[in-house]
Amino acid sequence: MMQSGFMRILLSVLLAAALGGAALPVQAAAKLPTAVSAQQIEGPYATVRSAGAQAYAGPGIGFWSLGRLRANAIVPIVGVSADRQFWQVNTAFGAVWVRNADVIATNADGVPVVEVGLIGRAVVGSAVRAGPGAQAARLATLPRGSQFYIIGTNADGTWLNIRFQFGEGWIATVNTDQANLVAPRTPSVGTPAPDLPRADIPRAIVNTGALNLRSGPGVFFTTIGVLAQGDSLPILARTSDGAWLLVQSAFGDGWLNASLVRTTNYFGNVPIIRYADAAANGVIAATTINATNLRAGPNIAFDVVAVLPPRIEVALLGQSRDRTWWFVGTPLGEGWVSKETVRTLGGTSLVPVLP
Numbered sequence: 001m002m003q004s005g006f007m008r009i010l011l012s013v014l015l016a017a018a019l020g021g022a023a024l025p026v027q028a029a030a031k032l033p034t035a036v037s038a039q040q041i042e043g044p045y046a047t048v049r050s051a052g053a054q055a056y057a058g059p060g061i062g063f064w065s066l067g068r069l070r071a072n073a074i075v076p077i078v079g080v081s082a083d084r085q086f087w088q089v090n091t092a093f094g095a096v097w098v099r100n101a102d103v104i105a106t107n108a109d110g111v112p113v114v115e116v117g118l119i120g121r122a123v124v125g126s127a128v129r130a131g132p133g134a135q136a137a138r139l140a141t142l143p144r145g146s147q148f149y150i151i152g153t154n155a156d157g158t159w160l161n162i163r164f165q166f167g168e169g170w171i172a173t174v175n176t177d178q179a180n181l182v183a184p185r186t187p188s189v190g191t192p193a194p195d196l197p198r199a200d201i202p203r204a205i206v207n208t209g210a211l212n213l214r215s216g217p218g219v220f221f222t223t224i225g226v227l228a229q230g231d232s233l234p235i236l237a238r239t240s241d242g243a244w245l246l247v248q249s250a251f252g253d254g255w256l257n258a259s260l261v262r263t264t265n266y267f268g269n270v271p272i273i274r275y276a277d278a279a280a281n282g283v284i285a286a287t288t289i290n291a292t293n294l295r296a297g298p299n300i301a302f303d304v305v306a307v308l309p310p311r312i313e314v315a316l317l318g319q320s321r322d323r324t325w326w327f328v329g330t331p332l333g334e335g336w337v338s339k340e341t342v343r344t345l346g347g348t349s350l351v352p353v354l355p
Contacts, residue, residue: 062147216282241292
């Protein structure tokens with residue numbers, strides 16, 4: 001009898017666990033950032049399969065990635081590629097392309113085909129240049145297989161004017177799948193292909209819990225503000241490698257690490273600021289290691305004007321002639337600290353020596 005009673009209890013526990021486990025996917029789906037249900041969407045929509053879906057800038061896996069959609073996310077479908085292998089969908093990343101194989105499409109029979117114009121692919125690793133010629137400045141290097149939008153050619157068709165991840169540039173036609181392109185098929189230079197994803201207002205959207213907005217393009221620059229996840233900021237410029245973005249914020253203009261944000265309407269076509277020029281306008285930062293004496297001058301003989309707490313950020317405004325003391329800006333005022341009492345992350349060569 002005891003064994004029979006134990007089996008009934010065990011079966012009850014297992015049944016409760018099974019029922020509880022069956023409810024988990026529904027609860028998880030409700031917490032998706034794109035918290036949309038099928039009932040909320042009128043018209044065609046796509047449901048992302050369990051592996052998730054990469055969001056591309058164009059209808060091909062050779063286009064640059066704009067982000068990734070979570071499993072079970074539901075997004076409206078606005079168009080389809082001519083070969084019906086990619087859907088264009090509206091997401092938090094903006095209008096993006098996802099593979100048909102990565103989603104389940106519903107009510108999508110009448111979705112219009114999106115004409116994106118001419119698309120090219122690099123058949124070898126190839127330089128993208130600022131103009132149509134090997135002497136023009138190199139903007140970037142496209143890996144083999146990279147796809148891009150073709151927006152024009154030079155007069156003899158030997159160079160293609162393209163739109164790629166970091167804006168517009170030129171690539172040698174011979175290095176692409178358009179090597180046999182004939183002049184009548186090419187659009188004139190400056191004439192955009194239809195429906196290209198142009199950047200009306202490029203924006204960066206914070207994709208982490210908290211993100212430091214810095215005075216220059218590097219982690220060794222001072223923090224001028226802390227942004228919250230989901231904050232959306234206009235992109236004003238970028239570094240030459242695209243690793244840092246200059247944005248407009250309530251704290252003023254500052255730099256964000258591009259790997260910690262999502263972008264929308266951004267294809268690199270914003271002004272480029274050289275690292276050297278950006279650094280000249282930034283302020284280098286340091287962090288106190290322990291409680292640190294802030295002194296009136298660059299020597300222990302000077303009075304202590306304040307004691308700085310451990311692990312706070314200070315701005316490096318200058319350094320002593322013998323380069324052993326920093327003149328710093330802190331929440332408690334300006335003063336001098338021994339270089340041994342703070343930690344820097346590099347880039348201090350730009351800090352001026354004070355008389």
